[in-house]
Amino acid sequence: MSTLEGKKVKYPVGEHSFRELRQEGYAYVDKTQLVHQLLNQGKFIFLSRPRRFGKSLLLSTVEAFYRGEKELFEGTWLGTHEKEWDQYPVLHFDMTETSGESAEEMKAFLLECFEIQERRFGVSINSHITDVGRRFKNLIWNINEKTGKQVL
Numbered sequence: 001m002s003t004l005e006g007k008k009v010k011y012p013v014g015e016h017s018f019r020e021l022r023q024e025g026y027a028y029v030d031k032t033q034l035v036h037q038l039l040n041q042g043k044f045i046f047l048s049r050p051r052r053f054g055k056s057l058l059l060s061t062v063e064a065f066y067r068g069e070k071e072l073f074e075g076t077w078l079g080t081h082e083k084e085w086d087q088y089p090v091l092h093f094d095m096t097e098t099s100g101e102s103a104e105e106m107k108a109f110l111l112e113c114f115e116i117q118e119r120r121f122g123v124s125i126n127s128h129i130t131d132v133g134r135r136f137k138n139l140i141w142n143i144n145e146k147t148g149k150q151v152l
């Protein structure tokens with residue numbers, strides 16, 4: 001912790017949640033204009049950065065934006081310039097929750113993640129589908145059918 005103009009400033013060392021960073025008063029360098037540019041430049045984005053380079057924080061920021069969490073962007077470039085705060089269903093899979101040491105372990109982890117999301121969005125649970133690709137496609141389709149929104 002440091003002081004800036006007489007205020008205590010908390011540095012977000014190791015913090016990767018945009019929500020936590022903004023709600024808990026951590027120092028934040030506004031990069032939301034760059035996020036806006038990134039999201040509007042193309043359909044597919046490949047993030048290739050070293051460890052501890054802010055990938056998780058970036059994705060957490062994108063997630064908050066697409067969930068329409070306008071209050072988190074107060075005082076940022078996006079908060080000032082974005083006019084439409086549509087909410088979209090966002091699927092978030094935290095791969096740090098598995099070691100993924102084997103194909104079987106990764107498959108089991110993903111199927112568990114899909115069931116959690118099926119419950120979260122209140123769509124049919126398709127535990128009989130054991131093919132990961134089919135189950136994921138089915139999850140996205142069901143959420144889109146229920147919400148009428150593109151799934152992110």
